[in-house]
Amino acid sequence: MAKIILNGKEVEADAGKNLLEVILSSGEDLPYFCWHPKMGSVGACRQCAVVRYKDENDTTGRIVMACMEPASDGSVISTNAPAATEFRARIIESLMTNHPHDCPVCDEGGECHLQDMTVMSGHQVRRYEFGKRTHNNQYLGPFINHEMNRCIQCYRCVRFYRDYAGGTDLNVFSSRNKVYFGRAAEGALESEFSGNLVEICPTGVFTDKTFMDHPTRKWDLTAAPSICHHCSVGCNTIATERYGIVRRIYSRYNGEVNNYFLCDRGRFGYEFTNSDKRIRAFKIPGTTEPAGHEEAMQYLAKALKGKSVAAVGSPRASLETNFALKQLVGDSHFSLGMNTHDLEVAQLAFDIVSSGKIKVPSLKEIEQCDSVFILGEDLTQTAPMMALSVRQSIRNQVKPMASQAGIPNWNEAPVRQILQKDHGPLHIAATMATRLDDVATSTFFNAPAEIARLGYAVAHFINQRLRLPDGMEKRALDLAQRIAKDLMASDKPLIISGVHSKSKEVIMASADVALALSEAGKAVSLSLTFEECNTAGLLMLGGSGLEDLPAADVLIVQENDLFRRMSADKAEKMLASYGLVIAIDHIASHTTSNAQVVIPVGSFAESDGTLVSQEGRAQRFYQVFMPEGDTPEPWRRLAEISMLMGKPFQAHDFHEFTSWLAKSNPEFTGIDTMAPPPDFRMLNQRIPREFHRFSGRTSMKAHRNIHEQKPPEDPDSPLSFTMEGYQGHPDPSLITGYWAPGWNSVQAINKYQIEVGGPLHGGDPGLRLFDQTGGQLSYYQDIPQPLAASVNGWTMIPVYHIFGSEELSRKSPPVKEKAESAGLFLNPATAAEAGIKEGDRVIVQIGAQPASLEVKYTESLGKGFAGVPMGYCGVNPEIAFIKYQKEK
Amino acid sequence: MIPKEIDNHTTENTMLTAEEIHEINEEIGMYPYRQAACIEALKVVQKYRRWVSDESIEDIAAHLEMSAAEVDSVATFYNLIYRKPVGKYVILVCDSVSCYIMGAETMLDHLQNKLGIGLGQTTADDRFTLLTVPCLGTCDHAPAMMVGRDLHRDLTPGKIDAILAACP
Amino acid sequence: MERPLTKNIRTDGQPVFLKEYESQGGYKALPKALKLQPDEVIELVKKSNLKGRGGAGFNTGLKWSFVPKKGDFRHKYLVANGDEMEPGTYKDRLLIEGDPHQLIEGMILSSWAIQADEGFIFIRGEYTYAAEVMSKALAEAKAAGYLGNDILRSGFNFNLHLHTSVGRYICGEETALLNSLEGKRANPRTKPPFPQVSGLFGQPTIVNNIETLCNIPHIINNGAEWFNQLSLTPGDGGTKLFGASGKVKKPGVWELPFGIPMRQIIEENAGGMRDGLKFRGCLPGGASTDFLTEQHLDLKMDYNSVAAAGSRLATGLMIVLDDKTCPVGMVLNMIHFFAQESCGWCTPCREGLPWTEKILRKIEDGRGEMNDLDQLESMVRFMGPGNTFCALAPGATAPLGSALKYFRDDFITHIRDKKCSWK
């Protein structure tokens, strides 16, 4: 701790921080552009100038950049000395010389850091009287809009895109006042994290293109805290709406999870909620028209009366929804909605992470690890934000080099300079090339069984008592030895694996490696990915695999597309085996079109719920808006159905539901209290979903009725659907947007944190459900045989793509545009043997269902393997040998 | 730990000539990693082709295991890397202070009239491109210019005519 | 008067190559230095009061002593800065083109002192002839065993490479130079850490000016005391290449002792002003120094005296302003140069210089207003030392700030007459 004198007052400061961080953390305002808490200081914009005095007797002092100065003990600093304020006003004035006067039509207007800083710096009168430089803009793909004239050259975009996220196709060009930020040539941005440019850019150069399709000013958005539904990581988001349309998603700060960022799937995958594929009306047999509520209920009452009912739950639906469904049909008739194989794989992973033996890290903790071994996952595709964290962690092992040279961690450029290309070990064993290979120390591409064998060999070299798989090739043996050595040489090794190789062997091997490291006294962590946003929650809830669901008269399928879980013929067969199939969903799928009854419910934006992430973190998402149509929260709909069936639920609102859930399943203890109950108030007020400057509330529905309607009530949360309510910073789990006086952009986040870049005031939200201490786990040592080459077909390797493999985001047009056309990946040699070339289409025979796929080459896949994209329509997910036939 | 370096570079799919590749590889040998030879590679290509095209940027990028954006970011920073076609002779006229005092503007006017082109342009016969350059470091013999690799000092309009005429 | 730096340089303009260099006593310092401990060499250079000739005038031996002695380093580097793009400067060209081995020997000696094993000579791209001469000399030195591994069987290794640049004045700034050597954009780096600690490829590095390095063999050969007595100013060791350009009778570059009066250089070495012209002022050490005027003619040309007069000795090559040249136009020319050469990293320089240029252009074109002068003055303060990321912008404003002081009337005349009086 250091003491500094800031504007005459003594302030406690963390000596490891820079002055800008200390000043902002102390609650004072100081304008800045180029600094970012996650990307450190580079001193380019010169906006954060303060006056530093030699001591308390020095009256002149000198201008320094706060972001570049260590907060050393005894520093005497003024932010409001005339020299500093004048200089800062001139900086902003200079930046504005080339900035267009387009705020009224700029998408950033009203939430623009440049606007805020201009006001804060006190620049009002324009003295510059000359022409402005202009630039051409580039097409950057479906996600990001480019408007270079607005650029103020803070270099944040390249520093995030290139230095932080490892992207290579965005850069800075030219020099002097002509510097240009963009791509070498027009084209879609390649990074999976490009959407963060929207929040990173302090002005309107990079804006959200999907938002521009249905633009709304920040202050006219209705917003609620949400959780990303597109993978198992559980990033925190803010979801926003106006006129019944979800307008955009942006990042909600959670210091333990996604901090300031999101991946592009999470940010741009929301458009399915606005899609014309949404289910908004009932379908019942015998009517062609969409059926009304009354009619449907009457039908259901009759159809369900005295019938046995089985139900399929869903890993993409909330805990409450699944719990309600389970209550409706009883434990024995409830399936988790995964095929038996996927369920077994997921269950194994779950048993390991929930055992409590080995630490399961948060993303923040992943960033602090200092050696990494990934088995069987292309993280960028399957848990994108985890990949971003791994990218940060690999610098940890070498960072002491910088400290030894006296360079503080925030001093970004010198740290990078001294570390050069050095980084801690990152070993990747995967089925095919991954998007982290560029920073990998070693890569090993092979079939899951071989990855598992490599893992077991690594475990052996850590603990000689463990068996060494026999028949290992020398290359693999050497590699295993090297990996073991690297892991043992680090303090906090991290093992990552997951369900995406669809292989239990891979997961068991990673557990053995982690256990061996743990027994060797290492502070090891183990992170296993799951496929969907609530897989972990569902496993805690318990239920059977799809194939094990008992026979019954009626089948209810809740928010699940069985055609993604099993081959088409199997799914059809399964559906046909029930007398009546009722599909409940918010969006159309093969399953809803194969069901006799379809029941509409709300999407995540129209519901409250709880999801459990791969880390075991239970997190609450809130309803953003009250839909106009008949799309209630799924658990409410299920309560309605239960009532029809003559067994009303005990719980009526969301809180009662979660309490019921927590009481009946002790593993969930605490999820009902982890966020404030519906009657929670701050200063006797609800927390508003709308901004205090929301416009046109009394007139926005005047085309229908000029009398202002009573706003909807929210019985389920302490949030209100209006702009009225508590105007301060709310409980951390109820943040609906960031604002502080003078801070209209997302950068107001600084004001919500205890200290800049640290936890939120009141703690980062979410509740860890896996016990982290004292558990038991024993070695698996279930070593698979070396892989025999396939004889009459190719061995199928599941391949995932961030855009396209996940069900919901894939139904969002901008994501679909990015989704690579379903391709069949082959080694050129494999293709040559079959007389096939890159670009050919082949019909692959998987089970009963043929699929036509375009051949793509990859050297990283072994001979005899075929990489088949998961989750693409018409491609079956079950592991198999596949037969092929060249399409004419 | 430095990520693995791949040594055996295939030169398929690149338009770089064997000579260019050889010279670039020589430069790579001077540095701890191949990307550091970026400027050298740009120089080599420009030496043979007068300027660096988008295609060359991509070829260099592939050879150095960089992206086109990374190479172009460097290329566009420096004024002596030409990213647009130039003539056989690039004329660099010093327009800095000593030459300014000694009449650089007159020389520039003369050159523009004589060649019939403006600054940054190339003559129709593709022989001359006219550019200005910061101080050529020969201020005691101002005004000065370079034509190709040759320095010419104590310029007068008459001398300029003779220099241009002597260009093969 | 001794002229160690230029004594070998031939009047016919031909370079001195290895044989001739050796016959003049070249490479004699090398075995001598290799017998000394590296620290002894540093100590000697410190005592010689050799100050960096690249502009800042920092004690060279002291700078060397900051290179860490212990530690696990892949390499230590020595870099010769031959970017020489400061307008009005042409001294390093003379040393490279005239006597390349003097630099090479100087670099070997320096590398021994700091225990560097790799070196680069960074020469601006336009110096094509200098590069040719240098490559030939390097090949000779390598063949003669002065460079490479096990130099003179001492066990000491030093490999020296030539790097020709591809433009941009900012490359002369030592940390930008290092980025450029690494094949990157030449943006300056954050300091600290200084290159001595984390320089080229993150390794300890010394960047020295060419002229600085050329002094080393003579210091080794003749000692610190001898070096100090070459100068008329105690504390500034050695001789200096001084020069004058502009409308003087005999523009040129001369090796002279520190402390020589400015008048003597202009009137004797440069032969005085051309007929019909009067001396109005000069920039004493390149385009990024403040104007001095007639009143300063008797100023001693050494670091402290010139600084005391409100300017900087910097490169020591003067640009002379006569009474028929427009000072506003001259300043505009320089600001244009600096605006063009800004690397575009920090705001005051990137945005401030083009704005300043536009205001000056307005005045020069006869569209100026009186409050433009206040604007210009505030620009000078805005881009002052400490306010920008590197020293380019503060250097850029030096001639402007001083011109506003000494030649204010000329600005006012432009504004009043709505035209440039010299056009």
Ligand SMILES: Cc1cc2nc3c(=O)[nH]c(=O)nc-3n(C[C@H](O)[C@H](O)[C@H](O)COP(=O)(O)O)c2cc1C
């Ligand atoms: C914009 C700028 C340009 C510079 N250009 C040169 C140059 O061309 N040559 C040079 O030796 N030093 C130049 N310098 C000074 C160098 O940064 C550095 O101080 C010098 O090379 C150190 O060598 P010395 O200690 O031998 O003087 C420049 C500095 C700045 C800020």
Ligand code: SF4
């Ligand atoms: S002052 Fe700033 S913009 Fe100018 S050259 Fe230095 S770092 Fe670049």
Ligand code: FES
């Ligand atoms: S935030 Fe400090 S210089 Fe940009």
